[in-house]
Amino acid sequence: MTQPPVAEKPDRPPSSEEAPVASERTSAWRLVLANKVTLGGLVVLVVVVLAAIFGRWLAPYGINDVDVTNALAPPSAAHWFGTDELGRDVFSRVLVSARVSILVGLVSVSFALVAGVVVGLLAGFFGGKLDAIVMRCADVLFAFPVLLLALAIVAVLGPGLPTAMLAIGIVYTPIFARVVRASTLGVREEPFVKASVSIGASSGLILRRHILPNITGPIIVQTSLSLAFAILSEAALSFLGLGVQPPDPSWGRMLFDARGFLGTAWWMSVFPGLAIFLTVLAFNLVGDGLRDVLDPRHRTAIEARRVK
Template identity: 50%
Template sequence: MAELAKNTPNPLNTTVEEQVTPPWKEAWKSFCKNKLALVGLGIVIFFIILAILAPVIAPYGFKEQELSKRLLAPSSEHWFGTDDFGRDILSRILYGARISLWVGFFSVLGSAVFGTLLGIIAGYYGRWVDSIISRIFDIMLAFPSILLAIAVVAILGPSLQNALIAIAIINIPNFGRLVRSKVLSVKQEEYIMAARAVGMKDNRILFRHILPNSMTPIIVQATLAIATAIIEAAALGFLGLGAQAPNPEWGKMLSDSKQYLVQAPWTLFFPGLAIMLTVLGFNLMGDGLRDVLDPKMKQ
């Protein structure tokens, strides 16, 4: 009987083990159920691969000029046609993906870091600290984002790096206010009060307890903000305040080709299509993450 009992599996233990699922696996399963989110993820991965492999798959260099082939229509030799300098548009779009994604990722990274830091400080300490930081956010949000970005670039000077800095600055309030509202609710939880009661230092409470429990909205906002940053970078490039020639930034390509809208519409169509698809991909993926990670959306 003892040997039989040892070899007989405990159904209770089996059930408990089967029910324990890592949170990331559950989130991934929920994400995979959203077909549009998967489409967005596929678009994003596709453009990231294109950006990484641009030197390998681009048929020409993005600086190569051949004036005898200027403004050629799409063909087997030049799939997306050529621009007014005879440069291959497909090659420039592939290399331009590097610039747009680089600006999108690093500008959002900068705004997320500084915005999160300011939002945590404002929400945790409150009082006059919260008032000062919140008023700064309100002043920045009072200006249209593109006008504020233009002002920053006008002060720093037109360049791709300064455009990245400007985009990071104008997105700081979005992350700051989001994190501040989350911290205001998290700091009222019992485990935070218990940590204060035992004398735990503020920096440990902030970065070991409050920040990890505030990451969900930051991740969702960051994904959506990358799409916005790509559009803002293209807008600054279109105005001549972002990437400078001969860098193949998509907004700059649109600006250089706007006078050929009737004569050579492909010079505008393909860069515009690249911007639209990339932004669409990040927006669809961000919406899917929000549906998975936001408890209100689950309900």
């Protein structure tokens, strides 16, 4: 797996003194909803989240209900996505597996977000030796493909869902750190930051009130992109037998179980594969839409087109 993309660093959003009156500009939320591609991604994400929350109640069968008399049954009215080699309903397992993917994405990316933002803020604001150390450590981690590094961490700590979440969180931390550092370097040279330093404001106050609010744009975009690749990484780890362990289902684990039935029971691999594809695509579409809205250059062009 190649290194996931790092969000483009948008220009610094204008400060409160520079921002135009809200009534004169289209709200960011309306611009996002006006983009049909982004709106389609949001709809898919809403469906996935609802499946993650209510999947166990919506599933027509138990995820581990074995019915050997219906093993490898093709899609039908009774089993919409067919059954697997043990007669378990594939639709129910795909539906419930959404919870695993969303949980892994949220937990691992939250870990990377908090750690990366803290490290990136400190490195970008204070610079010097701290910045050099942080960037050299990030460079070392960037030298390894994400999946390979995650595999190494899981090999040391042992397989399982908690270990997979920790491994994914660790490998995505330097991505957030680099994005936040780059944004912080630009904002710290702004006059309002230098003015705060000159009057003796504490570093913590400056970071909280002036730096962090002005770099939320690239952080939000990077979060949406990282969620997509975290879900993909979990699926890869589970496919290799290092993530979710049986009998619990996950999309990656279902692909692993289907590897011996590609020619006889295509539905066992197609439907969990489509679930992964659509979820990752939806996160990427939403990330692209947020980037366009939060980047002042893109947003100005979008508003100009809307006016025409």
